[in-house]
Amino acid sequence: MDNSGRRTFLGICLAGLGALTAAAVGWPLFRYLAPRTNKESAGKVVIPEAEVKAGEAKFFEYAGSSAVLLRKQDGSLIAFSAICTHLGCIVQWEKDKQDFLCPCHGGHYNSDGAVTAGPPPKPLPRIPFSVAGGNITVG
Ligand code: FES
Structure with missing residues (x-):
């Protein structure tokens, strides 16, 4: 293998290593920030009232x-x-400020879900719930 062949081979190896590194760092970040799409969780959700102070x-x-x-x-x-x-x-949720922060572009919503700062165009959509027998049933 001559020098230009070695350089090409080394370049391909470095590009592959770079792609693997980007995937190893980027995938966990994407999973953290992206909305979850677990179809099994559809339906009503019951949360004990005592869990939400x-x-x-x-x-x-x-x-x-x-x-x-x-x-x-x-x-x-x-x-x-x-x-x-x-x-x-x-x-x-920012407990100390009693508001919601979107970490992606700095959007803020108050405790009623209304936009107070940043680029979000609409309030957070509300979800219906009921309270009975010490439980909160969402949905
Ligand atoms: S995605 Fe929330 S402020 Fe941009």
Whole structure:
């Protein structure tokens, strides 16, 4: 193998190594940020009331996607899709600020799901629920 052949071979090896490294780093990041699509979780979801304390949020799978149940500081409950209305990342609850942050482009939603900052065009969609016998039934 001459020098140009070695360089070509080395270039191919480095490109392959680069692609493997990008996949190894990118796939877990994609799985973390992308909405989940577990079809088995479709239907009603029952959450014990005691699991959601004032000012806290509980994330769960609902109808094949991510959802969140929030107990506001006044004790009232509200359920939303946890999918950002901008480009579909999963929002995070910021307990100290009592708002939702979308980590992808800095979108913010208040505890009613209304957009307060950033690029999201619409509020977080609400999900119906009922409370009975110490359980919250979503859906
Ligand atoms: S995807 Fe949420 S702000 Fe862009």
